[in-house]
Amino acid sequence: MYDAGKILFGLLVLAGLTTLPVWYNVARGKAGPQPQLTVGTTEKQCVLPTAEMRAGHMALLDEWRTRVVRHGEHATRTSGGREVRMSLTNTCLGCHAQKDQFCDRCHDYAAVKLTCFECHVVPKRSK
Amino acid sequence: MIDKALTGSRRYWALVAGLGTLVVVGFVVYLRQLNEGLAITGLSRDVTWGFYISQFTFLVGVAASAVMVVLPYYLHDYKAFGKVTVLGEFLAVAAVLMCMLFIVVDMGQPMRVLNMFRYPTPNSVMFWDASVLMGYLLLNITISWTALGAERRGEHPPRWVKPLIYLSIPWAFSIHTVTAFLYNGLSGRPFWLTAILAPRFLASAFASGPALLILLCLLLRRTTRFDAGREAIQKLAQIMTYGMVASVFFVLLELFTVFYSQIPEHMHHFQYMFVGLEGHRFLVPFMWTSNALAVLALVLLLNPRARRREGVLAVAAVAVFVSLWIEKGLGLVVTGFIPSPLEHVTEYRPTVPELLIGLGVYALGFLVLTVLYKVAVTVRERLAA
Amino acid sequence: MDGNRRGFLKAAGFTVLAVGTGTVSVLRSARARPDAPTPSSQPAGANALVGKRWGLLVDTTRCKAREGCQDCRRACHRAHNVPDLPEPRHEIKWIWTERFRNTFPDAEHEFMAPAILDRPVAVLCNHCENPPCVRVCPTKATWKRPDGIVMMDWHRCIGCRFCAVGCPYGARSFNWRDPRPFLKEQNPDFPTRYRGVVEKCTFCDERLARGLLPACVVSCKQKALTFGDLADDRSEIRRLLASVRALRRKPALGTMPKVFYVV
CATH class of the missing domain: 1.20.5 (Single alpha-helices involved in coiled-coils or other helix-helix interfaces)
Incomplete structure (x- = not known):
């Protein structure tokens, strides 16, 4: 390889730059701020335990979507035994009424673009 | 080998810069299309495919026509094609690339293009078309690059490319056949519902592709020290002549079936194309230009003495190319939609943004072609020196 | 999990x-x-309407479209967030009217009364038994359900419009632009669409799941639309089909539409 030294140096600089936020937090000695979420409901239990929802809500929504759209199933049972309609707008946003303080905050924080609501309606609520 | 494309004359860099500018312009307009949707094109509820898909269809033909140099050279050991074969293969690479880009710019949700392979659907011809085009691209890149590399070192191509070369021959026929199947299996579109569509596609491809290759060879001879050779160019001219004769013959067969049978829903489309329908005649002047050029080309090409003069041959090649570009790249797709299945006549004309995006795709294809030809020409010039 | x-x-x-x-x-x-989905153990919903082969009968003699009635179209488009686009070439239509001569080009002749030739006929997706759109779709974004409904998955559609090209009835619309600015109100019970996907009538699969008849059927005061299970020989639609002469659009193509017409 020609100019091996220069190339390796360049790659190292690139790796350093892309991981800069990590080094910044390490140097500061504490993690970055966490997003503050408004759950928006007094209901005790979501359709799955909170930890599972936090980690796997996207997989659950994906499964719901497949079942509703492709298999024509519209109702499901929660882990608590309740029967709910598999509907993002009606069931999920029915409890988490303030999408901007729930979905959006975390997704903005994680910089994960949310495309659900380009089609699914966010109901207007007077609050 | 690609480093050969990094040094060149002023003219070479000017060409690269010019094409590059068009690519950038096209890309910027495409960003607008991504943002606003396909509403910026002239397409409509009734005419759902237009300029983009037409160019795709035409260019699949150009890509497939590489077989017209590959087959004589490798299968029949026709030595005169020794120099043009790699040019034909590089042209196929650039053409397939443009085909794919035209498909992508036509899609409403280009980000989801991989859904075609995530959910492979063998009953859809489009799935097969995407697959065979991808395969054809890989075959041609591998074959041409390996062969040129071996030539540069003064060696024979390695043995393992031989089977790939043989495979590429039927594969070339398959890409254009499958492209015809996109159209001629649709019960609701009488204009395309004809078994001769695939042969017609192949015939016009074997005329328009060699026409472009002849023009490129003549251009290379004027601008570089690379000469494809008189015999090769004359053989291409012969192939182009046969292709054009077959293409015109197939169109006449089509016209006979449609107008002798007098089935209105089959006739309406041809009427729209050649005389207009219910006062709509956007395509009429184009189609008659195409017809006139086809006649001119045949008159010139069928006369061997005229064909042998390269000035005349160049005119004939331009006539063939433009005639078939109008027929396939303008008329064939759009006319299938006019009139619509509900017998409405909605006309289509491409918009400026649509044409700029199309131009950008063509520019990108010709940029790739320029770079590939630069490599080929430099390798050959070094060998000659 | x-x-x-x-x-x-x-x-x-x-x-x-x-x-x-x-x-x-x-x-x-x-x-x-x-x-093809395996029969599911989950109910579609406790009171869902379940059929084996859904079909629709349109009685054009009862239809008041000539007098300007747009009830079915309005009800459908409101229920499904179908926008009203100003440019006709970008129009999105799930159910609309075409003149008799355009709907049944094989059935017209020059001596027919103009009142019949120009009579508006409600047209929509035919939910063909042998749907060309399903055959051509490269991603299975459209498919035929076991109950015969030709369904769409807007999450999966890549917007190639092959289905719109393959449909012999012009039943499919493409979102040439973002539809949301052209919706007067949004029905939260149904999603809107995003630009770049194809859409069409789904026989109100979402209403059937909740035990409701399709919105067009319910909205018609003339009772010109009859929806039912064609596989059930005691259903209202089967009784009517046995007693009247009903047409289907372009039967020669072998698509076997499940929308029938009394003219």
């Missing part, structure tokens, strides 16, 4: 099924039904 395992098993099962049916479908070509 249980959901994951379930999802995985399902995906694995469907892959096997899809590959299997896919291979067979090439051989049989025509009536392919890839992605």
